[in-house]
Amino acid sequence: MTKSKFIAVGIVAAVLFSGCKTKDLKMSEVKENHSNDKKIVVYQVFTRLFGNKNTNNKPWGTIEENGVGKFNDFTDKALHEIKDLGVNYVWYTGVPHHALVNDYTAYGISNDDPEVVKGRAGSPYAVKDYYNVNPDLAVNPAKRLEEFEALIKRTHNAGLKVIIDIVPNHIARKYEGKSNPAGVRDFGADDDVTVEYKRDNNFYYIPNEHFEIPDGDVPLNGEKNALIDGKFDENPAKWTGNGSRKFKPDQNDWYETVKVNYGVRPDGTKDFPELPTGFDQKSYQEHFAFWQDKDVPNSWKKFKDIALYWTAKGVDGFRYDMAEMVPYEFWSYMNSSIKMKNPNAFLLAEVYNPNEYRNYIRLGKMDYLYDKVETYDKLKDVIRGNSSPDELTNIQKGMSDIEHHMLHFLDNHDEQRLASPEFAGTPERGKPLMVVSATISTSPTMIYFGQEVGEAGNEDAGFGKRSRTSIFDYIGVPNHQRWMNDGKFDGGKLSESEKQLRDFYKRLLNFTISSSALMGSFEEMQSVNRQNNEAYDALLYSYARWSESQKLIIIANFSSEKESEFDLKVPSTLISKWNLKDGSYVLVDKLYSNSKTYLVVKNGEGSARIKIKPSESFIYEIN
Template identity: 75%
Template sequence: MKKITIVAGISAVLLASACKTKDLKMNVEKKEDVSTKKEVVYQVFTRLFGNKNTTNKPWGTIEENGVGKFNDFTDKALHEIKDLGVTYVWYTGVPHHALIRDYTAIGISNDDPEVVKGRAGSPYAVKDYYNVNPDLAVNPSNRLEEFESLIARTHKAGLKVIIDIVPNHIARQYEGKTNPLGVKDFGAEDDVTVDYKRNNNFYYIPNTTFEIPDMAKPLNGESNPLIDGKFEENPAKWTGNGSRMAKPDKNDWYETVKINYGIRPDGSKDFPELPSGFDTKSYQEHDAFWKGKDVPDSWDKFKDIALYWTAKGVDGFRFDMAEMVPYEFWSYMDSAIKVKNPDAFLLAEVYNPKEYRNYIQLGKMDYLYDKVETYDKLKDIIQGRALPDGLSAIQNGLADIEHHMLHFLDNHDEQRLASPEFAGTPQKGKPLMVVSTTISSSPTMVYFGQEVGEAGNENAGFGTHSRTSIFDYIGVPSHQRWMNGGAFDGGLLTKEEKELRDFYKRILNFSLNSSALMGKYQEIQEVNRQTTAGYDSGIYAFTRWSATQKLIVVTNFSWLSTSNFELKIPADIIEKWNLKDGNYTIKDQLYNKSSTLLQVVNGEGKVQITIAPSESFIYQL
């Protein structure tokens, strides 16, 4: 392909021979399951959600910058989240993780700042899996009871609960202070004289002491009695990202240690493998297969953790860096979770497309991140590096698993959608949201503050701007304006922020109630790109339909130019929709203000479209 110019922020790319995409199966047929509806996940960083403090001092303490609590999720707050069009709340950062604050009065040891990221700590360096972050409780001694109350309030509001489990790694200073009877800590029975043993929980570097990585001063140079240039760990353990160095690099996950799942250091598997054909077996059959099997100790430890939280009413889990853990383990644990709760929502962070089907079909995951394909493509489009046409090939390539590929535009790991480093403005993010939400039957995820245009501009200390910091005590300004001191009524939002939240509320609630979005997809991009005059480079269009609903989705990724064109609806779609020649009124479902005609002549359809910058239409027949 040859890039020739930039038009309205979209790279105008000409294909060498008029879009040679005939080899792609552009009509993605999918068996419609009208018994299911779209799910919408609202991710909240629990520590930040209820924080009303606006000081935002870099490296600020709780006393200086404030912190949110479980109790900040009031009935009113949860009602407003539900009303936005949400079905699940992912409470991020709930399990007790390493942090810099003195809780020795309630029996928690202090964490060494030299193996903690930031002051508030990473939620992915879990210190005690059977309890919750004491920062989040009004009374830290009753922190577990306060979280159990939040679970109950969330359910009362008609929402379900997701929390994180991080099976690949744990905090260097793990201490299970509240383990259930009979549960032993990770590593308590390890043979530390060898680098690997099947039932060791960790990998070791025998006869070698751990060394602090070379890095900037912890706590920005603040004095702390535990900052002495060392952390007692002998022998040293492998670091969470797989580093086998006793002195990891500053860019390694030095605050964590790698869990051993029975993968030998040479990469071979030291556990039973699933028989051929198990990719088509049910979770019940997977669970039955593992009955009586001898599995590594770490498998049992994490299964017990998941079932502990399931028993407390947690409805699902987001599994951090799931692809760094063998899919056989996921088969073992996920099938056990499903036996206890068949409706459990199991979401995995997987970034390797070649492994998607293994983790869905063999690992029994419900959903994976659609990051490296749909998310990355949308980011490329809005930043002028690609045409939207490529979205069709992605949807085609994922056709057999598209329902399992969760869509998002914002989360705790990524740059904020409205940040200058991503879309630039919340308005430019709107067409991305329409496409992300409507192009497949997969769940949609929204990160708190996204719906009011949070740009993540704060330099929090360890965390810097464009991402809302997960390592620091900080405020989230746009979200705080919606929170309005705990009223949760948007009273401090600007006019533009209110309009943006209204847009999100419209698109999410529409998606929850649309049977077409659980039905079939067919792109109409190729024919219009090739033959339609005025079909500018930023336009993308496709159709969705069920037995009872037919949709035409048109969006304009350009933020500069209004486009006027006659959209073509190919004859095969008109035939599938059983439309005869004539005129049909179609009405936009986002704002219910715009209606136009679908004209069918000689078995082909056409719609006159005028679409403004960053505008989208969801036309229903």
């Protein structure tokens, strides 16, 4: 989603439906189907950009000028290197066929009006055909689906699993299901367009009004195009994707999309069966059984069929765009259906309202949600000098019952690049954030392609501006391209500092996916050190993670300027839990194994002499 999407979430979600609070559960009760004994790492790639070797980077450049990556660019070598980085899943972003400004009429695809397309390459979240893939990504657009199926197979052969997007809240204004399986009716094909709302309509309508192009936007930066004429034929007008009910949406609305109707009336009430009390504690099998004899809205059935279509093709999971704008009863219906086909399916939702987290996990049967508003935002505030890391402890405590389900990231297609001046400022300053993000909980970790080599998103791509890697334009990703090295995928053009950064990520991620302690218990050490340790700097953060077979002490220095030397206090509560007797224990850093110190236990309390450089982190294991 885009930033304007984030702003609109709370407004629309509040209008369309309100959630109920569910009863707190213990972690053992909510780790359904993902009781992994090791961490999961997701590697997000923007599929259109990953394999692009063109370095022109002309603002508003065409596909011929700036180039585009293909499915075939994910070679066996490329996938091996991704796997070797310490990755389990690849999220191929932007795969479903979405609206774009390029001529594929020779392949039976209609042209899209640039006035309802963002950028030239188009937003991947304005899907035009859910049963096919973006023709830009294929060497032979006529065989685009076969090329993606081959990529699924290559990915699996590399020991990786596949995630793609499903965008349930909205679709492109010019949706055309050219690839529908037999018997599948197109979105809106059977709608009664004379009324604003009807339960089995796929869209909301504005009767007796024609859609009008919003003011202010200049499609294709003023370039001439036969379809740019100041109008788009949509009569009657539909609600816009973010819920705007204006026939002429605002420039900041998601005007390139229309909102899907899930049986939520315009006043926000629900026109479908609700889950009975206690279903927050029931399994996906019980959720699936509940819906078998229920009459549900037509849009529910359509999206369930879409998800099962891709599941049957070998897709291992989905990332759901703007999931909280769709009622969790629908998610119960669809996710339980997916799990019945693939119990290990990886289901990740973009949700930003902490008050609704437990509903979407327990009632919506989501495996994972974005931990954006809590952990991500706090880490960003810390590195920008706006907050203390102390508050990370309260965040962990507040989400202790669902922490496994809160996916951690520092970079993705929506956010400012970690290495950008608007975020950490340098890749090195992002290192302690990455260590904490990847090790503080049992949740999956996600990185965005190029993050591991310090990509800063400096390009003015056209519609997309600097600090984020554009999702709307044909553009190159310079640091990533240096690692790609003209398709050799060997880092041959990286600078020495970029090579060292990738080595850091590789060490960290591979450690996380092999560590039993990171799937075990957590105890903060911050409070005892901040209160009773004058040498312990305010920009340090420390905690312990452990399992029966592994004990870790993790320390991060968020300061990029100050080296600290101090005696780390290890509280007696932790010493007792670890059954450590008085004596001396060797601590070995698991990131680089070239740093050792000693934990000295005396009278049931522990202390370790630590010397930590700016932006440095240690993951000490007790030997």
